[in-house]
Amino acid sequence: MKLPSNYNPADILLAGFSWLSGLLVLLCFGYLFADIFSNGYAHLDWQFITTAPENAGRDGGIAPMIISTTILLFFALLFSLPIGIFSAIYLAEYTSYEHRFARLLRYALNTLAAVPSIVMGMFGFAFFVIILQIGFSLLAGALTLAIMILPLLIRNIEDSLRNIPHTYRLNAAALGLSQVRTIFQILLPMAKHGIAMAVVLSVGRAMAETAALLFTAGYVMRMPDSLMDSGRSLSVHIFDLSMNVPGGEKAAYATTIVLLFSILIINAATVLLSNQITRRSPM
Numbered sequence: 553m554k555l556p557s558n559y560n561p562a563d564i565l566l567a568g569f570s571w572l573s574g575l576l577v578l579l580c581f582g583y584l585f586a587d588i589f590s591n592g593y594a595h596l597d598w599q600f601i602t603t604a605p606e607n608a609g610r611d612g613g614i615a616p617m618i619i620s621t622t623i624l625l626f627f628a629l630l631f632s633l634p635i636g637i638f639s640a641i642y643l644a645e646y647t648s649y650e651h652r653f654a655r656l657l658r659y660a661l662n663t664l665a666a667v668p669s670i671v672m673g674m675f676g677f678a679f680f681v682i683i684l685q686i687g688f689s690l691l692a693g694a695l696t697l698a699i700m701i702l703p704l705l706i707r708n709i710e711d712s713l714r715n716i717p718h719t720y721r722l723n724a725a726a727l728g729l730s731q732v733r734t735i736f737q738i739l740l741p742m743a744k745h746g747i748a749m750a751v752v753l754s755v756g757r758a759m760a761e762t763a764a765l766l767f768t769a770g771y772v773m774r775m776p777d778s779l780m781d782s783g784r785s786l787s788v789h790i791f792d793l794s795m796n797v798p799g800g801e802k803a804a805y806a807t808t809i810v811l812l813f814s815i816l817i818i819n820a821a822t823v824l825l826s827n828q829i830t831r832r833s834p835m
Contacts, residue, residue, distance in 0.1 A: 588812065592805025600806055605773050608797050609789065614807055616775040620690060620783030621759065621814075623776065624769065627694035628701065628758050629751065635698075636705030636750070641735060643706070644713035658707075665703035672700050673767035681768060688782045693769025697761060701754035708753065712746020713739055748822045755818050759811060762787040786811045 599613055606612035639657075647654045676696030686692045716739055724734040740747070762785075765771075770782030771792060784792075790807050793800035 585812070588805055588808050592802060592807075592809045595802040595806040596809055601810065604775065605789075605803075608800070609773065609793050609803055610797060610800050611803075614786065614789060614803075614810065616773055617784050617786050617789045617807070618810070620769070620776055621785045621787075623690050623779065623783065624694050624697060624765070624785055625755060625758055627691070627779070628697035629754065631695060632698035632702050632705055632754070633751070636702055637709060637740075637747070639702075639706045640709035640713060643710045645731070645735060645739070649714075661703040661706055664699070665707075668763075669700065669761055670763040672696060673764035675699075676764060677767040687780070688768065688770035689780045690769055690776055690783045691779045693765045693783075693785070694779075696764050696768045697758045700761065700764060701757055704754045704757060705750045708750035709743065709747055712743035712750075715746075716742050748825070752819050752822050756815055759785075759815055760787055761785075762791050766791075786814075 601613055601618065602615050603613035604616055605614060643654055643657065673696065676692060676699075680686045680692040680695050681688060686695075720738055720742070721734060724738055729737070765785050765788050769785065769788075771784045771788050772782045773784055773789070776783040786807055790804050790811070793804035793807065
């Protein structure tokens with residue numbers, strides 16, 4: 553990369569540190585992925601993905617955990633996404649940034665985002681499992697995950713809506729569009745990239761969650777029969793194999809590979825879908 557002649561040493565130093573920082577992030581990711589892949593690749597095959605675990609997880613596969621994780625993610629997003637979108641619409645479109653209730657709501661969201669997952673798990677256990685008598689179930693785990701990812705959804709979608717130039721709102725009002733039509737026909741389609749990114753971040757947070765699910769969804773290894781049945785997520789399975797099952801390290805590494813690839817596939821699919829929507833959008 554050729555630098556302009558008017559660059560001073562401070563500019564060159566800052567550029568060098570920036571490139572070095574980016575390279576360091578890539579190296580950390582590469583080393584992490586290489587370590588996991590080298591230790592778990594030999595244990596990974598099609599049978600591992602499609603069969604149930606045996607011998608406390610040392611043998612067999614992870615099919616029940618994949619199904620349980622999918623159910624947890626689907627219902628966590630099903631419960632949280634509508635609330636997240638409408639809360640973000642309220643914060644961005646129906647109140648000023650300095651409004652007292654809006655400031656209180658943002659403070660609550662920031663606090664909720666900082667709550668440790670083990671505390672959220674204890675809350676989910678006390679409220680959903682005990683008080684509502686849902687019991688250890690995928691439903692209790694999904695509801696707990698929904699609460700955990702709400703701050704990510706709301707703040708990212710709100711920022712996306714606020715970043716849309718105000719002239720679009722003025723033009724829509726000049727054309728006689730109601731605020732509801734402006735939000736749903738103009739603003740939300742324009743904020744689709746921010747919504748997609750919020751979903752990706754939320755999925756990553758939910759798929760990596762362990763402590764909260766131990767207290768709510770449980771950790772049985774069988775295939776779940778319904779939403780009210782207990783189930784074990786991939787992250788909980790990795791934790792159990794690594795900490796509680798002697799000789800389960802290879803299966804834990806192989807499960808980690810599946811989890812990482814699942815997150816990468818979801819991220820890529822979300823980006824591709826968002827790009828397709830953008831190409832077809834008239835905006």
